[in-house]
Amino acid sequence: MNDMKKLASILLSRIVIFGGLILLQLSAFVVLVWKFSTYSIYFMFINMLVGFLVILWIINNRQNPVYKLAWIIPILLFPIFGISFYLLFGMQKVNKRVTKRMEEIQIKTNSILNQDLKVMENLKNRDIRIANQAKYIYNASHYPVYQNTEVEYFSSGELKFERLKEELNKAEHYIFLEYFIIEEGIMWNSILDILIQKAKKGVDVRVLYDDLGCLQKLPYKYNEVLEGHGIKCTVFNPFVPVLSIKMNNRDHRKIVVIDGHTAFNGGINLADEYINARPKFGHWKDSAVMIKGNAVLNFTVMFLTVWDYYNKIYEDYRDFLPRNKNHTKFESDGFVSPYGDSPLDDETVGEMTYLNIINQAKEYVYITTPYLILDNETVTALCLAAKKGVDVRIITPHIPDKKYVHMVTRGYYPVLMENGVKIYEYTPGFMHGKNFVADDEVSIVGTINLDYRSLYLHFECATWMYGSKAVLSVKEDFLETLEQCYRMDLAYFKNMKWYVKLMYAILRVFSPLM
Structure with a gap:
């Protein structure tokens, strides 16, 4: 009986249902293209012409040469299918509506994230080569470099987990979490207990998770479960059973921001394998950092940029500046520049x-x-x-x-x-x-x-x-x-x-x- 329930649960899961629907669309698409290909010689001629134009387009666009080659070969070998799949999945750009909306938000963030020229000068005096690295990050992504920031490195998920719980318990004003994977278990449930208690005390708690990353990890509409606990929640790029290049762009970030003065970043998601509580591929080796001080502002703005886009709101980011939330003085531990990257531009x-x-x-x-x-x-x-x-x-x-x-x-x-x-x-x-x-x-x-x-x-x-x-x-x-x-x-x-x-x-x- 239990085996039947387990099988039914698998068959009725979102990934199986959505995967089946996408497979049906893909099959119908392949059959349609094949039918057209056998229809007449004129279609073949048009297809060859379109293939030539698509290859010209691929060669002359700004995509990486390796990526170009990976698409040109199937187009040359199987023109009809190669062209069709490239048009469906090969175009990297998101649509103009998304880009325009993000650009509007970016203008607002640029007014907050201004490079302190004294900090840059201090770095330049230390090493001009290194200063040029920081200049590149700022010029390409508009994330400044800071002093007055402390950094602590964690060599495992277990170490980060314990420190994260400590810092979350100290939160007084807001907690922002942005993760690719969240999964119910020892790690997430422990963190969730803290978030629920903080939300009850009036702390602004927000969770942003990637839908595809959590597809097999969280129940459907888990965001509503969190909202029922007073936690604001947004799902990044919800997975829908439709063939679309949009599904390629995922939120792979791992960010925690606490009161604008403390942040966590690194490779560690919120699931039990990351703390070796449930081994999947032997011992899981990972890393993270905790930063405290001025540089946290980059992560605060980074989170709010995506949050405001998905929720169609315009917040005043100055309300989240660390000086409005915390007056602790942090020692300067070198130079720190948290930065982000996105597929919305041509800058890698x-x-x-x-x-x-x-x-x-x-x-x-x-x-x-x-x-x-x-x-x-x-x-x-x-x-x-x-x-x-x-x-x-x-x-x-x-x-x-x-x-x-x-x-x-x-x-x-x-x-x-x-x-x-x-x-x-x-x-x-x-x-x-x-x-x-x-x-x-x-x-x-x-x-x-x-x-x-x-x-x-x-x-x-x-x-x-x-x-x-x-x-x-x-x-x-x-x-x-x-x-x-x-x-x-x-x-x-x-x-x-x-x-x-x-x-x-x-x-x-x-x-x-x-």
Whole structure:
């Protein structure tokens, strides 16, 4: 009886029903295109002409060359289907209505987020190269760099979880949470208990979660459950059973803001595997930072930008300035710049910031990432750094969460190792941290994976740090983690069967579409 209930629950779940509806649409679309293709030679001629024009469009647009190649090949091999699928799924731009609305909100945020010229001058006096990195972040995304900010690094989900609960209990005015994944369990239920109590005391509690990220994690209309507890809740880009490129753009951010003076950021979602309370892929290795001070304003505005867009409201962001909520003086721990990236423009802030660190490294660059699906620019930068004598090391998972993606990740190992990049796999389980650290000077901890979706399609965020104590903490964590890793051997790939090498080659070509 229990097995029947379980089966019925699965069959009636939203992901199965919606997935079935999308599959039906996809099947009908394929049949329709196939019927037209066999209708007449004139249709074939028109299709070839359209294919030629689409390829011209792809070649001349501003998309990444690797992404272009991944679409041009199927269009050349299967013109009818290739063109149709590109028009459905390949266009990266969101519609003009969304862009215009976000631009209106952005104008308002730009008036709040002004760069303190004294801070920039102080950074410039320390190191002009590093100052130029911070200038890029501000010019490209309008997120300033700050002093008067403390940073604490967490090397695991368990450490972040305990500190997060402590800080949430201190909230007096507002709590903002923005997450890709929330799942009922030990971690979320403990946090929810605190949020409910705070909401009862009049604290402005808001939760923003990605619908697709939580599709198999939360019950349908979970936002109404939270609202019943006095918690304001918004669902990002609700998943609907309709073929649409809109579904590509997800909110992959992980942000907590408390009273405008405390914020959390990093790779850790609110689900039990992130604190190893429910192992899924061996031991889950992750990271996060807590920042206190002036730099929190970037995350406050980042959250409100998305919140106000979805709720169609115009709030006065000055009501959420930290000086109106908290008068604590924070010590200056280096320079800190929380920043965001979005698919609404042609600027890949996440990738360019990573490239800045790689290209300017003098002694070492240490990287942790769950996925290693790179474009030519990043491969070239990593290889060039290694050839210059920079110690470039990358840690990826040994136990993957998605096997086919892990195969693509491994497909990039040989070209990197041949040029001196050292690749390691975290043998106890899954490496989910997204960290960069270089030269004991600069570091990034955030949500941005080294894969196409994070760099080009998702809403992302990260914390850039220079001269902070946390920079050395990130390095120490990397070196300690290295002791639990296996260094990949180039001979392993050279001795592979020819058909396995062929499979890796094919997967690499189409990796931007995964």
